[in-house]
Structures are given as structure tokens and as C-alpha cells.
Amino acid sequence: METSRDDFVIAIRSAFLKKGTQQKxxxxxxxxxxxxxxxxxxxxxxxxxxxxxxxxxxxxxxTPNAQLRFEFLFRWLNQGFxxxxxxxxxxxGISSFITILSVFIASKKYSEKMFLSIYLYFxxxxxxxxxxxxxxxxxxxxxxxxxxxxxxxxxxxVSIITxxxxxxxxxxxxxxxxxxxxxxxxxxxxxxxxxxxxxxI
Numbered sequence: 001m002e003t004s005r006d007d008f009v010i011a012i013r014s015a016f017l018k019k020g021t022q023q024k025x026x027x028x029x030x031x032x033x034x035x036x037x038x039x040x041x042x043x044x045x046x047x048x049x050x051x052x053x054x055x056x057x058x059x060x061x062x063t064p065n066a067q068l069r070f071e072f073l074f075r076w077l078n079q080g081f082x083x084x085x086x087x088x089x090x091x092x093g094i095s096s097f098i099t100i101l102s103v104f105i106a107s108k109k110y111s112e113k114m115f116l117s118i119y120l121y122f123x124x125x126x127x128x129x130x131x132x133x134x135x136x137x138x139x140x141x142x143x144x145x146x147x148x149x150x151x152x153x154x155x156x157x158v159s160i161i162t163x164x165x166x167x168x169x170x171x172x173x174x175x176x177x178x179x180x181x182x183x184x185x186x187x188x189x190x191x192x193x194x195x196x197x198x199x200x201i
Contacts, residue, residue: 044096051131073167102141139169
């Protein structure tokens with residue numbers, strides 16, 4: 001039996017606990033999430049010699065010629081900080097800010113339990129996305145913002161987000177594939193196999 005084509009997007013969105021109503025925060029809740037956001041961002045910004053690719057990104061930041069082989073938005077980010085002679089923590093700071101902010105926005109938009117979503121992100125992805133695969137972490141977090149546009153078949157918005165995500169890591173180009181897969185009907189077994197292969201990759 002075939003499922004509707006929207007099942008593909010629902011499967012992606014399930015990671016953020018599908019939400020039906022707009023979430024509202026009290027002042028205390030807003031302060032709480034703001035403090036968490038600042039702690040996570042500052043921890044990533046002020047780190048020293050932490051992360052698998054720490055020295056790689058430090059070398060890239062200090063070597064303009066090395067920046068030329070990277071995606072255009074990440075390259076421009078490095079070149080901008082170099083131009084204003086800002087120290088390297090600014091690079092880690094802005095990179096982590098973009099990643100964490102995108103995750104917070106997606107969690108608020110799609111999750112019935114924002115705290116649980118952020119906790120899962122911190123437990124599973126935070127150290128990896130923010131401390132190691134910085135470029136891919138930015139790209140992946142930006143992709144999370146596209147779920148509603150994929151569901152509503154907004155090609156222009158998905159294309160813009162694809163370009164931005166690709167600007168930080170070439171894997172971001174796969175987002176446009178998700179958009180067109182939304183038009184295909186999958187059997188449940190095929191969808192399950194596809195998701196398993198995606199996780200393994």
C-alpha cells in the first residue's frame with residue numbers, strides 16, 4: 001500500500017515532534033531559553049583546541065589562500081573577519097550563532113516540546129555540528145528551516161535556502177532533492193529503507 005507523498009516530509013519533520021499549534025512563551029520561559037542559547041554559543045565561541053577540525057579551521061582563518069577552495073559564504077565570512085582584523089574566536093562565534101539560532105527557530109516552529117528538541121540536539125548533535133564539522137553544521141541547521149516550505153511546495157523559498165546552505169557546505173545542495181522527492185509516492189518499506197540509508201550515510 002502506498003503512502004501519500006507528504007509522508008517523506010513528515011518523516012523528516014518527526015525529528016522535531018510535529019506541532020499543530022503555535023508555541024507561546026512566558027517571560028520566564030523566554031529568559032530561560034535565551035540563557036541556554038547564550039551558554040551554548042559562548043561555549044563554542046571561546047573554546048580553545050577543542051574539536052576534531054579546530055586546527056583546520058584555525059589554519060583556514062589565518063591563511064587567505066586556503067580559503068579559496070571553500071564554499072562562497074564560508075569563504076566570504078572568513079574574508080570579512082580577516083579584512084576587519086578580528087581574532088579567530090569571532091569566526092567560531094558567528095558560526096555557532098548561525099547553527100544554534102537555526103536549531104532554536106526550527107524547534108520553536110515545529111516542536112510541541114521545544115525544550116526536549118533542544119535537549120536532543122545538545123545530546124546528539126551540538127558537539128559534532130558546532131565543534132567539529134562547522135561548515136556542515138551550519139548547512140544542516142539552515143536546512144531545518146525549510147521543512148514547512150517543502151510541505152507547502154514553495155520552490156522559490158526552498159531554492160533560496162538551498163543556495164544559502166550550499167554556500168556553507170556543498171552537501172546543502174541535497175535540500176533541493178528533498179523538495180522534488182516530496183512529489184513522489186513511496187511505499188512504506190521503501191521509505192523506511194531510504195531513511196535507514198540516509199542515517200548510515
